[in-house]
Amino acid sequence: MEVIVNGNSSIVEKGLTISQFLLLKGLNPETVIVECNGEIVKKETYFQVVLQDKDCLEVMNFVGGG
């Protein structure tokens, strides 16, 4: 199925949780912030929330800034 991640299309397996998706992308779920279809996803639910076809994700983290 297809999900949109930071504006780009990505093909992922069905049944994937947000945690699994982040680990697959080489990210530490602890350090990223995820918005799914415009709603902030609580960190403690990353391992429960299952991605759906056409979900639109924003995956963010902190970077250097002033």
Place this chain on the structure above:
Amino acid sequence: MSDQFIIGGKSLTSRLFIGTGKYSTDALIPEIIKKSGSQVITVALRRVDFNSSTGNVMNHIPKAMQLLPNTSGARNAQEAIRIARLAKAAGYGNWIKIEVISDNKYLLPDGYETIKATEVLAGEGFVVLPYISPDLMVAKKLVEVGAAAVMPLGAPIGTNRGLKTKELLKILIEEISLPVIVDAGIGKPSDACEAMEMGAAACLLNTAIASANAPAVMAEAFGLAVAAGRKAYLAGLGSSQQYANASSPLTGFLDD
């Protein structure tokens, strides 16, 4: 002399806030923190770049630091509010530096949108530190809507030009009951020292340290300058005079 600086319920001993931008490598940050003595540090929020394996800035910031995420990239109140909520979801506390900018040449903040964002976020329990032009009426509104401090600029972001807005900063320091934290434009330790002598509660700077030849040494210099300026403010500066006033006695000369 006891000199507590309490902001957002947190008691700070250092009045120097530092940024984490523009370093050649984030690995420099721990040494900058250590040398500056700073306890508050800013970061920005951005989309993860899946095509590059850049490290995470949070790996270089000790847990004891108070994180102050900014809303850079926001062009209006709505975007700033969204970024603030996302930053809070990261789990590093509820402080936020509101930065609403739509002027790309001078990066001057939008006071009206900043007030709107501050009101909403303060209502949600954020500790809101808004970046503003040193405008008394904007600052007064921010007090009314629940800001924890106001952060007026000394000069445009990243210019290292110093306290170009000095007269307006003085008015804010005199008239605003909240801490006035001079943010942006500070280029030299003497600028930071002067802001503190004037009664600023703290200084926030990034470029002046990051663009120095030896950033960690400059971080230490800024830490000393801010502490010196604060101490001078507490001591009370002597008055300045037009004419000379001898420091040594004017009687008892050898030939008298």
